[in-house]
Amino acid sequence: MNLIVPGxxxxxxxxxxxxxxxxxxxxxxxxxxxxxxxxxxxxxxxFDAFVQKSKPEQEAIVTAAGVGKTYEDxxxxxxxxxxxxxxxxxxxxxxxxxASVFYTDESLSSTRRRDSMLIGLSVAAKATExxxxxxDAVVAEISYDENTDVVRIKKNIVxxxxxxxxxMECRCK
Numbered sequence: 001m002n003l004i005v006p007g008x009x010x011x012x013x014x015x016x017x018x019x020x021x022x023x024x025x026x027x028x029x030x031x032x033x034x035x036x037x038x039x040x041x042x043x044x045x046x047f048d049a050f051v052q053k054s055k056p057e058q059e060a061i062v063t064a065a066g067v068g069k070t071y072e073d074x075x076x077x078x079x080x081x082x083x084x085x086x087x088x089x090x091x092x093x094x095x096x097x098x099a100s101v102f103y104t105d106e107s108l109s110s111t112r113r114r115d116s117m118l119i120g121l122s123v124a125a126k127a128t129e130x131x132x133x134x135x136d137a138v139v140a141e142i143s144y145d146e147n148t149d150v151v152r153i154k155k156n157i158v159x160x161x162x163x164x165x166x167x168m169e170c171r172c173k
Contacts, residue, residue: 026172036162094125118139123159150170
């Protein structure tokens with residue numbers, strides 16, 4: 001009897017540690033789109049000529065038009081109960097964008113896996129420790145496994161009477 005109990009304990013520990021099998025990193029980025037600048041850009045741009053340009057030339061034209069900003073990619077830490085949070089200054093405004101990615105196996109079980117990924121985005125006067133828990137956050141949760149490819153969230157906001165779209169996209173490995 002004494003041999004069975006320790007053996008059972010080992011099996012339980014192995015099962016618990018294997019519950020979140022994925023590890024490594026995913027790559028995410030945050031972006032802001034100025035809706036009015038985008039509308040003006042569409043009205044003034046010859047799209048046939050625009051699509052003929054190289055990608056760096058297109059990006060330079062879009063940046064010069066003030067359409068929006070894409071922040072640098074950041075790597076997340078994939079693992080059970082791992083939280084990655086990044087903050088960014090909102091372009092030409094005083095607000096702060098907080099972006100968070102959290103992995104767990106206790107929140108959203110699917111028929112194939114127990115693991116899930118939560119992503120959250122918040123825009124506020126100051127940064128928060130965790131965008132997923134922020135009162136104004138937009139949050140999505142997805143079942144997370146080796147077939148998870150990409151997830152995106154977007155938030156429509158108005159600052160000083162001007163509409164913006166703020167989003168985050170994560171590419172999963």
